[in-house]
Amino acid sequence: QVRNFPLLLQEALKNARAEVGNIRVIGRVRPITKEDGDGPEANNAVTFDSDDDAVIHLLHKGKPVSFELDKVFPPQSTQQDVFQEVQDLITSCIDGYNVCIFAYGQTGAGKTYTMEGTVENPGINQRALQLLFSEVQEKASDWEYAITVSVAEIYNEALRDLLAKEPQEKLEIKLCPDGSGQLYVPGLTEFRVQSVDDINKVFEFGHTNRTTEYTNLNEHSSRSHALVIITVRGTDYSTGLRTTGKLNLVDLAGSERVGKSGAEGNRLREAQYINKSLSALGDVISALRSRQGHVPFRNSKLTYLLQDSLSGDSKTLMLVQVSPVEKNTSETLCSLKFAERVRSVELGPGSRRTELMSWSSQEHLETGSVQTPSSTR
Ligand code: ADP
Numbered sequence: 001q002v003r004n005f006p007l008l009l010q011e012a013l014k015n016a017r018a019e020v021g022n023i024r025v026i027g028r029v030r031p032i033t034k035e036d037g038d039g040p041e042a043n044n045a046v047t048f049d050s051d052d053d054a055v056i057h058l059l060h061k062g063k064p065v066s067f068e069l070d071k072v073f074p075p076q077s078t079q080q081d082v083f084q085e086v087q088d089l090i091t092s093c094i095d096g097y098n099v100c101i102f103a104y105g106q107t108g109a110g111k112t113y114t115m116e117g118t119v120e121n122p123g124i125n126q127r128a129l130q131l132l133f134s135e136v137q138e139k140a141s142d143w144e145y146a147i148t149v150s151v152a153e154i155y156n157e158a159l160r161d162l163l164a165k166e167p168q169e170k171l172e173i174k175l176c177p178d179g180s181g182q183l184y185v186p187g188l189t190e191f192r193v194q195s196v197d198d199i200n201k202v203f204e205f206g207h208t209n210r211t212t213e214y215t216n217l218n219e220h221s222s223r224s225h226a227l228v229i230i231t232v233r234g235t236d237y238s239t240g241l242r243t244t245g246k247l248n249l250v251d252l253a254g255s256e257r258v259g260k261s262g263a264e265g266n267r268l269r270e271a272q273y274i275n276k277s278l279s280a281l282g283d284v285i286s287a288l289r290s291r292q293g294h295v296p297f298r299n300s301k302l303t304y305l306l307q308d309s310l311s312g313d314s315k316t317l318m319l320v321q322v323s324p325v326e327k328n329t330s331e332t333l334c335s336l337k338f339a340e341r342v343r344s345v346e347l348g349p350g351s352r353r354t355e356l357m358s359w360s361s362q363e364h365l366e367t368g369s370v371q372t373p374s375s376t377r
């Protein structure tokens, strides 16, 4: 009885958090880089409030527009600053929570920098695994933990295992036969990691796997969703109690709009798949935040795959990446609108429901002509 008390408390806390809603939207503005050039197009178009770190101002075609998110990281923010903000979210998967962190934004806005980072300045993926290791080690006297990693991508709505040793058929998402309602992906490699060295090996292997298949990795990676799925399984030595938490780290495909007129063939097909899945993600998060009965998880591979980690008492963070320069303001505006829409949904049954329902999947596709990304990364 006494033993179970912390558990009950944990349950209560979980429920309380679930009540409040666990979806946060944070912006990150990248610095101006050499690749932005030195013409007027590369002028800065983004400003901040010194007394409110949730606000971002954008100068779009001479008109100022402001947005309020949960927080906005200005260009001078470091990888560590960003990580500090997401740390608690990450460690909560040790307690059995499922967590999703998405990087959203146009190509070149800094999604991969935030998630993967560089060798000198690693991003969330690497830092998350390192933190999980050290936290788990601290609990090692009472709990036994196993941490596994899967690396996958979704391209044209096909799910591919990037840790598979042999090239394989595309993977299917299936309902567990035990009637639990849980989903699983038969055949998806789960690699047990036990050291920082293991982590590096896993990421390297996934990277090589992705590179060999495509001649232009940068182009390919901007058109596919890259997923790192970390599972933490714990067993309490004394009670035998088990927990499982999943941390899903997703570097989304570029959100830039591709007009129907400008693209054809493969490029158009890719664009349609991206539009479809990003809209589906927005729809799902909206539906979850507004507590609609029906959440359209099955409208895309991504949301279907992550269903377990988006619903219930799961926690979601949308990191909206933004380019600061003038030539990107149209896309920046779209990204910030996406961010605000995902965020500003009222909790509880509200009057805005109809408005939300009309957030159709068309938005990404129908506007504008082909936009050239600022960089091909
Ligand atoms: P995306 O993945 O969204 O296409 P990248 O992460 O590849 O964008 O970023 C584009 C370029 O900007 C890269 O050269 C990257 O190193 C640089 N960059 C992005 N964010 C930052 C940042 N916060 N600090 C320094 N450089 C950055």
Ligand code: MG
Binding pocket: 108, 111, 112, 113, 221, 222, 251, 377
């Ligand atoms: Mg990228």
